[in-house]
Each structure stands twice: as C-alpha cells, then as structure tokens.
Amino acid sequence: MIKTEDSIVHSVALEFTATPGPRFEAQGPWSGEEFRKRLLEPWFLDASSRGIKLVIDLDGGYGYAPSFLEEAFGGLARDCGVDKVLRTVAFKSDEEPLLCDRVAKYIRESAAMTA
Amino acid sequence: MRGNYPVDPTANEVLRQSGFDEYFNEGAGPTPATRGQLVCEDRLDVDSKRAEARLAKKLIDFATNHQSVPSRLKCVYGHLVDCMTNTHEHASADAGTERWWASVFVDKERGCDCFTFIDLGVGIFQSIELNRRLKIMALFSITRPDIIRKIFRKEIPSSTGLSYRGRGLPSIYESLSLTHSISRLVIATNDVYGDVGPDRFVVLSKPLKGLLLYWEVNHDQD
Numbered sequence: 001m002i003k004t005e006d007s008i009v010h011s012v013a014l015e016f017t018a019t020p021g022p023r024f025e026a027q028g029p030w031s032g033e034e035f036r037k038r039l040l041e042p043w044f045l046d047a048s049s050r051g052i053k054l055v056i057d058l059d060g061g062y063g064y065a066p067s068f069l070e071e072a073f074g075g076l077a078r079d080c081g082v083d084k085v086l087r088t089v090a091f092k093s094d095e096e097p098l099l100c101d102r103v104a105k106y107i108r109e110s111a112a113m114t115a
Numbered sequence: 116m117r118g119n120y121p122v123d124p125t126a127n128e129v130l131r132q133s134g135f136d137e138y139f140n141e142g143a144g145p146t147p148a149t150r151g152q153l154v155c156e157d158r159l160d161v162d163s164k165r166a167e168a169r170l171a172k173k174l175i176d177f178a179t180n181h182q183s184v185p186s187r188l189k190c191v192y193g194h195l196v197d198c199m200t201n202t203h204e205h206a207s208a209d210a211g212t213e214r215w216w217a218s219v220f221v222d223k224e225r226g227c228d229c230f231t232f233i234d235l236g237v238g239i240f241q242s243i244e245l246n247r248r249l250k251i252m253a254l255f256s257i258t259r260p261d262i263i264r265k266i267f268r269k270e271i272p273s274s275t276g277l278s279y280r281g282r283g284l285p286s287i288y289e290s291l292s293l294t295h296s297i298s299r300l301v302i303a304t305n306d307v308y309g310d311v312g313p314d315r316f317v318v319l320s321k322p323l324k325g326l327l328l329y330w331e332v333n334h335d336q337d
Contacts, residue, residue: 019168019192022200028166062172063189065196066282096186098294 007053009092010043013060023067032071040072044080048088058093058100066102073103074110082107133220134177151220152177166199174219178228178332187332190286190296191230197283198328202234205242213325227298227331235325238305239266259307260316267311287330301329 002009012020016039021030040056047054058064077085085107091100121127134151154170175184175192184192195217202215213236220229240259252262265271267288290296291312300311304326309316 017168019172020196021168022166022196022203026165027200027203028168028196030168061189062168062175062184063192065166065193065200066286067197067200068193070282096189 005052007055007090008043008047009055009057010039011057011060013057015039018061020061020064020068022065023071032068032075035068036072036075040076041079044076044085044088048080048084053090054088055090055092058091058103059095063096064099066106069099069103070106070110074106077107077110082110129220134218150223151218153216153218155214155216165203166196168196170217171195171199174217174230178219178221187296188228190290190294191228191330191332194283194287194290194330195230195232197286198232201283202236202326205236205239222331225331226334228334229329229331231327231329233325233327238323238325239263240305240307259305259318260309263302263304263307263309263316264314287328291330296332297330298333299329299331301327303327 001011001015012035016035017030019030020032020035021028023031024033025031043054073085073089076089086104089107091103093099120130132150134149134153137149138153152174154173171192174195175188178188178191179185198217199215202213213234215232215234217232218230220231222229240262257265262271266284269282269285287297287300288311291298291300298312302309302311303319303323305324306319306322307316308319
C-alpha cells in the first residue's frame with residue numbers, strides 16, 4: 001500500500017494473491033468475490049469517505065480471468081454505483097496496459113441485464 | 116494405465132515428450148527430454164472439481180521455466196481459470212461434478228506453446244441452458260457452427276440471463292482476433308470441430324463427449 005495526500009495505491013498481487021482465481025468463492029480459491037468482499041470494498045469505502053482516489057495496481061501476478069475482474073470491479077459497481085466507482089477507482093498496469101480499459105468497461109457494463 | 120505408444124515415430128516422440136509419462140508416474144520427475152506438463156484437478160482434494168488457479172500457475176511456470184510471466188501468457192492464465200470455471204458450472208447438470216485436464220507442450224520446432232483444455236462433460240450443445248436456446252435457433256435454421264461462432268463473438272447471451280456474465284469463450288476469441296495474444300484456436304464439442312481463425316468448421320462423424328479447447332502462443336511475441 002502506498003499513501004499520498006490524494007490517493008492510496010493497493011496491489012492485488014501483493015495484498016491478495018499473485019494467482020487470482022474464478023468469479024465466485026464456491027468455484028475455487030482466490031475468487032473475485034472473495035477479493036471484493038475482503039479487500040476491495042473496505043479499500044473503496046475508506047477512499048471514498050476520505051475523498052481520495054483508490055488506485056489498484058494490477059501488476060505482479062500471473063494474470064486475471066475476465067470473470068474474476070468482472071466480479072470484483074463490476075460487482076463493486078453493482079453494490080456501490082457505477083459513477084461513484086468510476087470517480088473513485090483508478091487502475092495501473094504497466095505489464096498489461098489494455099487491462100485498465102477492460103476493467104473500466106466491466107464497471108460501465110456492470111448493471112446491464114439481458115432480456 | 117493401459118495401451119501402446121503410437122507406431123508413428125513423430126507422434127510417439129511428441130507423446131513421450133509431452134509430460135504424459137510423468138503425469139502417470141508421479142514422483143518420477145520430468146526427464147531432460149520432457150517438454151510438456153499435464154495437470155488435472157487434485158484427486159485427493161474433496162473440492163478438486165473447482166477452478167484451481169495453482170494448477171493454471173503450474174502450466175504457466177512450465178512454459179516460462181519459472182521466470183517472470185510475459186503478458187502473452189498472462190491472458191492464457193486467465194483463459195485456463197475461466198475454462199476450469201466453465202467446466203465447474205456447465206459441464207454437467209449438477210455444478211462441480213465433472214473433471215477437467217489441462218496441458219502445455221512447448222513446441223520448439225514451431226516456436227510456440229500449445230495449450231489444451233478438456234473436460235468430458237455434456238459439451239456445449241447438451242448443456243441444459245443452451246439447449247433451450249438451441250430449440251429456438253433451430254427454428255431459424257441456425258447451424259451448430261454458427262452457434263459456436265456466435266458464442267465466441269458474445270452474440271448469444273449468457274445462460275445466466277446476466278449480460279455481464281459469459282465472458283470466458285469470448286475473451287479467448289478476443290485474444291485470437293483482437294489482441295493476437297494467441298495465434299491459433301481450435302474447439303471440439305459434441306459433433307462440431309472448429310479451427311476458429313480461418314473459420315473452418317466441420318461436423319464430426321464421431322462426436323466428442325465434452326469440450327476440447329486448444330490454442331497456441333507464439334514465442335516470438337516476447
């Protein structure tokens with residue numbers, strides 16, 4: 001974790017796992033659901049209550065299943081609101097620059113339902 | 116294990132170097148000639164039919180020789196985990212009752228890593244959720260290869276009814292067609308075989324029970 005006056009940086013690989021798993025806890029260990037409940041939501045609530053940016057560092061691990069990312073960040077948006085999450089959370093990845101846009105897309109599309 | 120090695124010398128060599136022998140003789144360790152690794156869910160683990168990220172890691176470690184993971188293999192790691200999850204959720208009527216196997220083979224001659232994922236579940240076309248949609252699609256004369264194409268392109272909604280779900284196969288297709296992280300993608304399920312890149316789909320005379328996905332990652336992308 002790196003703190004500055006206007007942001008706080010958390011690393012998935014260093015603070016959760018380098019080997020992220022599936023979407024739900026019932027599907028296997030190190031799931032997106034577990035990450036969201038145990039770490040991401042508290043980080044988000046802390047950052048938003050202090051009015052600072054929460055920066056999620058996505059580097060350092062083996063990679064991410066799309067379902068992990070969707071459940072973690074899309075799930076956060078479903079719980080806390082798309083706009084609020086997009087205003088508060090930023091992403092960092094030097095290893096996979098396209099990943100940041102993909103996660104932002106998951107957040108934007110998080111509430112959509114099929115017919 | 117019973118059976119013979121292939122008579123064809125090339126097939127014989129590939130099989131012997133694939134890690135197949137080491138898989139069935141646990142503890143023997145890989146020989147210097149071993150160029151592959153085979154994993155399946157842990158038979159001693161009661162939760163073994165779940166998605167096991169550590170086994171995806173094992174394959175990636177083999178492909179990278181335990182060095183840092185290049186970005187081309189980071190997407191593969193995610194694909195492997197999603198494949199395991201799909202087997203857990205969709206390969207049988209009751210979630211988590213079908214097993215899966217996954218392997219990597221480092222093909223030095225062609226300069227690529229070859230990943231295979233297989234389960235012997237019901238296959239895409241026999242999954243209960245899709246079956247309902249298939250009946251409707253049959254009315255519009257949509258062929259099975261068309262259905263596979265639509266699944267890869269995310270034109271068929273997730274069976275959960277939630278648009279933010281069902282990203283597994285479309286994300287593998289994106290790695291082939293958009294980001295080019297993988298160079299070849301093959302699928303076989305029930306009576307359909309498809310080489311997805313050249314869009315070459317054929318109907319199998321002998322159906323495969325379950326799902327097989329195969330993809331290649333070129334070494335020169337590093």
